[in-house]
Amino acid sequence: MRQIDGYTRTCGLIGNPVEHTMSPMIHNTLAEREGRNLAYMPFHVENGNVKAAIEGAYALNILGLNVTVPYKSEVMKYLAETDETAQRIGAVNTLVRTAAGYKGYNTDMPGLYRAMCSEGIRLKDEHVILLGAGGAARAVAFMCVLEGAKKVYILNRTLDKANQIASEVNRLLETDCVTAMEMRDYASLPRERKYLAIQATSVGLYPNVEDVVIQDKDFFEMLHTGFDLIYRPANTKFMSLVKEAGGQAFHGLKMLLYQGVIAYELWNDISVTEEDALIVYEKMKAAMGI
Numbered sequence: 001m002r003q004i005d006g007y008t009r010t011c012g013l014i015g016n017p018v019e020h021t022m023s024p025m026i027h028n029t030l031a032e033r034e035g036r037n038l039a040y041m042p043f044h045v046e047n048g049n050v051k052a053a054i055e056g057a058y059a060l061n062i063l064g065l066n067v068t069v070p071y072k073s074e075v076m077k078y079l080a081e082t083d084e085t086a087q088r089i090g091a092v093n094t095l096v097r098t099a100a101g102y103k104g105y106n107t108d109m110p111g112l113y114r115a116m117c118s119e120g121i122r123l124k125d126e127h128v129i130l131l132g133a134g135g136a137a138r139a140v141a142f143m144c145v146l147e148g149a150k151k152v153y154i155l156n157r158t159l160d161k162a163n164q165i166a167s168e169v170n171r172l173l174e175t176d177c178v179t180a181m182e183m184r185d186y187a188s189l190p191r192e193r194k195y196l197a198i199q200a201t202s203v204g205l206y207p208n209v210e211d212v213v214i215q216d217k218d219f220f221e222m223l224h225t226g227f228d229l230i231y232r233p234a235n236t237k238f239m240s241l242v243k244e245a246g247g248q249a250f251h252g253l254k255m256l257l258y259q260g261v262i263a264y265e266l267w268n269d270i271s272v273t274e275e276d277a278l279i280v281y282e283k284m285k286a287a288m289g290i
């Protein structure tokens with residue numbers, strides 16, 4: 001990091017907990033690469049203090065904030081403005097300073113899209129099986145439709161939550177291509193094609209690394225690609241099963257990278273080069289021992 005002085009711009013992360021975050025590595029490395037006088041800090045914010053944190057950050061002239069669990073929805077109440085896509089998703093993970101207050105964006109969704117593009121995965125005309133119906137899955141469902149997926153099947157343990165996302169995405173994006181299903185109903189999907197599966201449940205997350213939301217070999221044989229949003233561990237059980245069945249599998253570390261890169265671009269009104277993004281990625285992988 002450069003010497004901090006009176007010209008240093010500050011950005012940061014609010015969440016609870018924030019101890020294991022890789023965001024400071026992403027932003028401070030980019031600032032260092034660019035020779036930009038910017039410093040990024042994690043801020044632990046207790047429940048009940050989100051409004052005070054946002055107002056305080058604005059008063060302290062903080063340029064931008066990332067927002068992580070559990071405040072991605074709550075924070076929306078305290079913003080001057082919210083980007084249309086973030087509004088639809090119902091979650092904000094990036095705040096950008098404006099004259100009126102902070103404007104909220106969601107960079108998780110374009111972050112995942114950029115990660116997929118960089119791995120050569122295309123969504124246009126794709127048939128997607130989306131596992132999960134939590135906050136991340138909701139963003140993924142919007143992204144799939146906005147990027148031209150032909151069909152999105154949302155499979156979730158709690159069918160009601162999958163139904164809710166499917167009907168909202170269909171209504172807001174004026175489509176009918178999103179369908180909610182019980183987990184086991186994958187068996188009814190047409191077999192003449194292979195599918196892209198996006199794993200957006202928290203099943204398999206460290207330390208429960210042997211868990212997987214669907215076990216059946218039959219399911220994995222339907223896939224050409226499996227993208228797991230989880231990045232701890234870097235090789236999930238879901239990924240192993242995709243590979244065993246002959247598909248290609250990816251973890252979520254690049255999504256994390258690009259959601260940070262896009263936030264950095266919004267704060268500084270620049271485009272980060274792919275070379276710089278990949279230098280940051282190498283550092284993240286080294287920190288994870290992969």
Ligand code: NDP
Binds near residue numbers: 132161203213253256
């Ligand atoms: P949520 O808590 O909002 O959703 C959790 C999802 O997992 C729900 O669909 C839930 O199903 C399902 N689930 C949880 N436990 C079980 C179980 N035992 N059996 C079956 N299903 C289960 O989490 P998020 O949507 O915020 O995050 C999901 C994952 O995505 C996390 O692992 C997170 O780490 C990852 N993520 C990665 C990012 C990245 O940058 N790579 C960014 C954001 C998230 P139900 O509805 O039935 O409870």
